[in-house]
Amino acid sequence: MGERANCIGNATDSRRFSRIITDLGLIDLPLSGSPFTWTNNQKPPALAKLDRILINSNMALAFPELSDSDGDRRLSDHNPLMFRTASTRSKSRAQFRVENN
Secondary structure: OOOOOOOOOOHHHHHHHHHHHHOOOOOEOOOOOOOOEEEEOOOOOOOOOOOOOOOHHEEEEEEEEEEEEEOHHHHHHEEEEEEEOOOOOOOOOOOOOOOOO
C-alpha cells in the first residue's frame, strides 16, 4: 500500500523528501495503526501519510523498543503522532517542580 489513497501528490517533491531522509540517515518509524495520518473527511476520503516520526540511528540504538502511538483524530484532520519507549515511565516518585522567584 502506498502513502496516498484517492489523492494526488507531487511526485517530484515526494522523491526529494525521501532523498533528504536517506541522505540524513533518518529512519521513518513505521506506524502501528493506520498507514495514513491525514484525511480530507470527504466521501470517498482522500488519505495520505503526511506526518512522520523520524529518528536517527543513535536514537534507534538507545531505544530499541521505540514504537509509535497514533492519537484521536476527532479534533483534526491529522492523526496526532506520539512515540513511546519501554523506559518512558519514570521509576522515581520525585515530583518535578518549577519555582518562580
